[in-house]
Amino acid sequence: MDTTQLLKGVLDIAVLAVIRDEDGYGYDIVRRLRAAGLEDVGDASVYGTLRRLYAAGLLSTYVVPSEGGPHRKYYGINDQGRATLEADSRTWSAFAERLGALINPESDPATTPGGTK
Amino acid sequence: MTGISTDPRATAFAAEVRARLADLGTEEITELTEGLEADLAERLADTDDLGDPAAYAQELRESAGLPAVGTHVPPRPDARERWAARRDRAIALTQHRRVAPLWRFVVSxxxxxxxxxxxxxxxxxxxxxxxxxxxxxxxxxxxxxxxxxxxxxxxxxxxxxxxxxxxxxxxxxxxxxxxxxxxxxxxxxxxxxxxxxxxxxxxxxxxxEAPPGLTMNGENVKNIFAYDCAGLPLDRVQLFDSAGTPLTLEPADSEGIIRRWDSVSDTDIELQTRTDTSQGPITNAFPLEVVGTTSGLPAPTPTPDPSPAPSSGAGSAAALGVSFPFENARALPGCALPVEGAPADENPPTEDTQGAANAPAIEDTPGTENSPTTDPTPAP
Structure with a gap:
């Protein structure tokens, strides 16, 4: 299965998650995602996502000059970003749970219809 | 600009990517690609390959939620759709129950x-x-x-x-x-x-537009000359219209002067009205005395004789001090007045007015211009 299609749907939440604890610049964030197991993530997809999340008001950004080279643009999560991450995490968890139950019906049939809380 | 972070490949690649985003505007491009060189250089250090800048730019657009080049450049379908929607609404309006009959009429x-x-x-x-x-x-x-x-x-x-x-x-x-x-x-x-x-x-x-004042067939009336039924010129005839309003050529100025523009000679003709000390200029007594002409600019020349000419008021045009258009008009049939010439030789029966009878008669009783019985003062 092509995971790039899957990634498109969850890249927002993934990006927010990897900068939840520490700000990062573009390629740094790409590295974190890959280190987390999302090997197929494309650089440009991450940068575009960062731009979109920033435009949506979920991130803050600042530029750090580097001596002897081009400066780096850092992204950090703000309160709104955290709230979004939290809500999206719940949505994703519920979704993943249902899908897991669908795929493996014998594992826990009771939770299949609507999920239990 | 030295070191790993300024790898020329990274710079060139970043430039290519920016060129493919050129339709987005400077601000959006900056937001999207700020720090791109540093990221690319670091990636080069990792993988030594950057891939296709076009695909990179496309991926950047897509993930940023920006329109792809192909769909972004022509916004015409949108405009056309909006136009079509507007046209559909207009058509729907014409088929509205209330509008339809009117619309059909317009179409017809x-x-x-x-x-x-x-x-x-x-x-x-x-x-x-x-x-x-x-x-x-x-x-x-x-x-x-x-x-x-x-x-x-x-x-x-x-x-x-x-x-x-x-x-x-x-x-x-x-x-x-x-x-x-x-x-x-x-x-x-x-x-x-x-x-x-x-x-x-x-x-x-x-x-x-009509010239101001009294006109005839659109032309200025510059003076009025009255003749009695015997064809003799009359002086100081007072004219009124059917409403009793004095007929005047146009309002006089403070000195009792009326200026009328003569289109033929392109001059202003200055006409002296008679002046009543208590009521101001009497502008409806004709004929008016021509006291001067000013060609071109109407520079008000000092009137040589501001006081009303105490003309003798005799029946002679020359004697009236005003140049009548002709000496005598035709005599009207059935006129009781003596016509000029032979029968008028000092023969009128009422001799109470000698010569200058006209003037005092009219001055004393304005409005009674028909003083024919005391008028017969023909001049040879």
Missing amino acids: LRPVWWVARGWALFICTGAVGVRLNWLLPADFLGWLLLAAAIVLSVQWGRGAWLGSTLLRVLKVIVSIVAVIALLFMVPTAIHGLSYDEYGSQGSDSDTW
Whole structure:
């Protein structure tokens, strides 16, 4: 299965998650995602996502000059970003749970219809 | 600009990516690609490969939620769709229960528009070489051209003679021009019609306005001369209209001078009115005495004789101090007054007025200009 299609749907939440604890610049964030197991993530997809999340008001950004080279643009999560991450995490968890139950019906049939809380 | 972070490949790649985002505007490009060189250089250190800048730019756009190049550049479908939606709404409006009858009526008037468009087409194109008589052709050739233009317009209206795209474009252009031209032609035509009702040719009707004061056939009346029924000139005749309003050439100035413009000599004629010390100028007693003329600019020359001329008021035109147009008018039939010449030799029965009888009589009793019985003072 092509995971790039899957990634498109969850890249927002993934990006927010990897900068939840520490700000990062573009390629740094790409590295974190890959280190987390999302090997197929494309650089440009991450940068575009960062731009979109920033435009949506979920991130803050600042530029750090580097001596002897081009400066780096850092992204950090703000309160709104955290709230979004939290809500999206719940949505994703519920979704993943249902899908897991669908795929493996014998594992826990009771939770299949609507999920239990 | 040294070290790993300024790898020329990274710079070149970043430039390529930016070029492919050029349609987004400077600000958006900066937001998207700020720090891109540093990221690319670091990636080069990792993988030594950057891939295709076009695909990279496309991926950047997509993930940022920006339109792809292909769909972003032509926003025309949107505009066209919006236009179509507007047209659909308009059509729906015309089919509304209340509007539909009115709309059908308007549609039935379309042939009028076709003819009007032909007329406008003729005016706009044929007017160059065709003589016109008030927006209509003045000769046979002109009528022929007008007919041709109307036939063409009506055919277009019926959907005929539109074989090529060029003709359809031409029809649209002609229609637009015609609407604009009709905006000017219709008021002109209506104005011309209403003017013609007064029997005038209306050549310069736009600028024509009546000159001030008393006029006859649009011309200034510059003085009034009265003759009695025997044909003798009268002095100090007072005139009123049917409402009892004094007939005046126009208001006099503070010195009792009336200025009338004479179009023939292009001069201002200064006329002295008689002055009543208590009531100001008496402007309706004729004839007025010409005291001067000023050509061109009406520089008010000091009146040589501001006081009313105490003319003897004799029946002689010369004696009245005013140049009458002619010495004697024709005598009217049945006139009881003695005609000039033989029978008038000091023969009037009432001798109480000798010579200067006219003047005092009128001064004393204004409004009774018919003092014929005491008038017979003929001059040889």
